[in-house]
Amino acid sequence: MTTDVGVLLDAVRLSMSVEEARARVAAHNIAMANVPGSRSMRLELGDAMQALQLAHGDASAFKQALHTLQAMDLSAQVMPRRDAAPVALDSEVADLSAASGRYQALADSVSRQFALMQLAMRGGR
Secondary structure (H helix, E strand, C coil): CCCCHHHHHHHHHHHHHHHHHHHHHHHHHHHCCCCCCCCCEEECCHHHHHHHHHCCCCHHHHHHHHHHHHHCCHHHHEEECCCCCCCCHHHHHHHHHHHHHHHHHHHHHHHHHHHHHHHHHCCCC
């Protein structure tokens, strides 16, 4: 299966948006940890992400699932946690750090891909 660069960039853009949303949720949970009556939040992408994973082998289904996810307002997918357990700061800091690391890795890979494309267009010079 050949990879359409546009689809690849859309997937990376979506991944970066999801990681940004995860980082925002973790930062919110950290900021609100000691506020009485506050509930921790979570990012719920369940069905949409599952559809994307199931469409992995089918290019047209993958594009459709990707466009469905891109059309979603990620901030509307942030919901209070079902359980009333207190915020685990260590876990939230780890989530924030992991989301940041994944975002940076995606940005680095896109940068390298564009550098390779630029090199190829110049004829290797």
